Amino acid sequence: MSAELQPGMVPDEPRAHASPADDPAADEPRLLDHLLELRGRLLRAVLGLLAVFVVLLPFGNKLYGWLAQPLLQKLPAGAQIIAVEVASPFFAPVKLAFFTALLATMPWLLYQAWAFVAPGLYSREKRLALPLLVSAVALFYIGCAFAFFLVLPGVFGFLVHIAPEGVAMMTDINAYLDFVLVIFLAFGASFELPVALVIAVVLGWVTPAQLREARGYAIVGIFVIAAIITPPDVVSQLMLAIPMVLLYELGIIAARFVTPRER
Template structure:
């Protein structure tokens, strides 16, 4: 007769081994991409800093406060870019680890959610780079006091830009969050619809906090988030309708 304690112990160890293997696959992919990007680290940083450099006065440049900044900052950015590129693979490893414990209907929704959340995150980053950054840095350049030279530090710029990338990427996850919470039964589509005025107000408050204090920049963040809210609400209603039809058929 099999010992239940021993069986549980073996199952736990097998899960740990599986988790270790998934982490190794994810980390290995990031490392391989990083090694490939290292020769282009300076080029990547130049592209990364382009929105800020365009807003500087003629002859303006960025500076490196730390002596080692010109060496390490591009490599840090290359590593961040490597992780961003490998996000789909990392999410797949997470999904592959939890998939054996999911029901068939749960598996059908998890993979589309991973794909859609990855695409929306990338869209948020691209929106920040091509739309928000030019507005923000142009505003900062115009607000520079007379007699003050605008010479940003490359390390400070990287931290500021990456934090905005992350913020906009997360903000663009609104449809995925609404659909997922609806699928879990935490919220309902009608309940979300009733909270629309508060969400719109919150979107503009977040836009005010994350962008310079000019109405145009705030609108550039708030409007896409509100549109994504409506898209998420649309899919949540379709999901609830499909669940109701399935329940009626089973009954």
């Protein structure tokens, strides 16, 4: 039996129904849609990578012969690359074909990632993210090309000339491939320095003025990093450190255009 109302008391209002936005069950269809979209993007990315890999697989030996030219041109007449392991003449070209397919499909892979996250970004974030994404891909390609056409010939020329007398430089097919891939990744990642500086400024971690003030420390750090990730010779260290110093200055200039302006 309900209690009688006393004088001055207001009857209880009926409880309002929960809105669909406050209902956790309403978020489940949206979460499922996001998961389905993510699965579709991942599937497209993997299928694109596998398609290019299958196309390049028959040309694995030719790709390896082209990749070996910086060393073969510096070796004495009659010297060649050897295969120590039994299966290395098969697996090395396959590994190179996969790495080449990964480089070739990088724009496609990044596009799938961009298409997934772009709907959730604001217009200003899209205007900043898309140029940074394109610049990152272009700088990585430029770093790999710089390593292949300039760094590797200089490094191999230096190593061949300092070899002790009576020692024939005949590297293994797998060892050479691993060495070149590490150089590609090192130079490709190092050339992303301007993009990293711009992102740090956009996030508010540093300002262009602070980057200019820390120029001396940055140059010292760049030479230390170049000495660590390059082969133990002065040529490759300078050929990585000098472009990184220039890219640091380029990053400062680019960061000035994305610095939030005070009203």
